[in-house]
Amino acid sequence: MKHLFLFLALSFSLFSKAQNNAFQAGESLTFTAGYNMSGLMTDFAQVTMQTSEVKTSSSTLLRLKCKATTYSKWDNFFKIRDLYESYVNPNTLKPYLYKRDIDEGGHYKFVKYNFNHRTNTVKSLIRKKSKNFESGFWDRNANIKINSGTKDIVTTIYHIRSLDIKKAKVGAIDTFTVLFDGKETKCKFTYVAKETINTAIGSKECYKLRINLINNDALKGNDNLIWLTADENKVPVYAKFKLAVGNGELKIKSATGLKN
Amino acid sequence: MRQLFIILGLISAIFAVILAVLPLSNFAFFPAIAGLLFGILAFLKGRKENKPKHTIQLIFLLTIIALALATYKSITATTEVGNTEQLEQRDQESEENAIEELEDIDFTE
Numbered sequence: 001m002k003h004l005f006l007f008l009a010l011s012f013s014l015f016s017k018a019q020n021n022a023f024q025a026g027e028s029l030t031f032t033a034g035y036n037m038s039g040l041m042t043d044f045a046q047v048t049m050q051t052s053e054v055k056t057s058s059s060t061l062l063r064l065k066c067k068a069t070t071y072s073k074w075d076n077f078f079k080i081r082d083l084y085e086s087y088v089n090p091n092t093l094k095p096y097l098y099k100r101d102i103d104e105g106g107h108y109k110f111v112k113y114n115f116n117h118r119t120n121t122v123k124s125l126i127r128k129k130s131k132n133f134e135s136g137f138w139d140r141n142a143n144i145k146i147n148s149g150t151k152d153i154v155t156t157i158y159h160i161r162s163l164d165i166k167k168a169k170v171g172a173i174d175t176f177t178v179l180f181d182g183k184e185t186k187c188k189f190t191y192v193a194k195e196t197i198n199t200a201i202g203s204k205e206c207y208k209l210r211i212n213l214i215n216n217d218a219l220k221g222n223d224n225l226i227w228l229t230a231d232e233n234k235v236p237v238y239a240k241f242k243l244a245v246g247n248g249e250l251k252i253k254s255a256t257g258l259k260n
Numbered sequence: 261m262r263q264l265f266i267i268l269g270l271i272s273a274i275f276a277v278i279l280a281v282l283p284l285s286n287f288a289f290f291p292a293i294a295g296l297l298f299g300i301l302a303f304l305k306g307r308k309e310n311k312p313k314h315t316i317q318l319i320f321l322l323t324i325i326a327l328a329l330a331t332y333k334s335i336t337a338t339t340e341v342g343n344t345e346q347l348e349q350r351d352q353e354s355e356e357n358a359i360e361e362l363e364d365i366d367f368t369e
Binding site for chain 1: 282283284286287289290337339340341342343344346347350351354355358359361362363365
């Protein structure tokens with residue numbers, strides 16, 4: 001599942017920055033994650049991406065949240081209940097706090113990044129379940145030095161949607177950096193074509209983008225693609241990533257609270 | 261040759277039944293069809309030599325069960341999300357904790 005999010009996140013970096021006209025608080029996108037082999041498709045999970053406003057005593061932040069839940073028929077075999085979230089500045093989309101709380105087939109992991117943009121560092125906490133400790137958890141704290149502009153995976157997903165893709169030319173390439181598993185991962189992104197595809201929310205003209213990871217084996221080959229609607233919302237409607245046998249797919253099911 | 265078809269047919273048929281029972285029932289069609297083909301080939305070979313057909317009958321029976329189950333599941337299957345109560349709770353708690361934590365952050369950075 002983490003590859004799914006990594007793929008989504010890496011699918012979104014574009015060439016020129018723009019004001020966020022793509023999304024607002026209250027948006028909810030629902031996807032179906034599935035596995036496709038020779039045209040036979042098996043859906044295994046629902047992925048939701050939601051935005052909401054969060055108020056502290058001094059400011060208002062945007063909460064970006066991604067959730068993955070396996071369908072009930074899979075729960076007895078491999079139950080997934082993942083929560084990825086990021087708290088960002090609503091104007092600049094700078095992340096301040098990122099949390100990853102995953103429960104996959106009984107394997108639990110919690111990751112928290114506190115971003116400090118003044119010193120370009122991230123205070124990281126990784127927590128796993130362990131019987132060797134009284135608290136029941138094994139904690140590891142670390143300070144990670146990051147480059148300016150490095151974002152977490154969830155923020156990156158939304159950040160790309162805020163960029164001005166329409167100004168990019170077909171064949172254009174860009175690289176960007178995502179902090180995942182305590183490491184900065186560079187990713188090459190190529191604008192392949194403009195295509196019209198049929199989705200659950202209608203026939204949409206889309207930007208087709210290809211993703212390649214640099215020095216990372218999570219996504220191999222040139223068949224990792226994502227389609228974003230070619231309108232102001234830039235909704236990710238379809239994503240396809242190559243596996244050893246067959247393809248993993250992410251298809252949109254519904255989209256509500258869109259800004260435009 | 262007939263023995264080989266019987267072995268392959270039996271393996272395919274058993275594999276098809278296993279897949280049909282699992283949530284991966286859509287993929288049971290591949291081994292089920294392979295099982296049927298191997299079964300037919302073994303049957304045709306055996307007919308000339310007038311050999312017993314019990315194992316071939318078993319292959320057919322298993323593939324038919326697998327196909328029927330996979331077809332039934334593909335027609336009636338609903339894609340419903342399971343119980344998410346715990347996840348919703350984690351979600352809510354996480355937001356409350358985050359608000360507390362974000363109180364100390366200087367957003368002018």
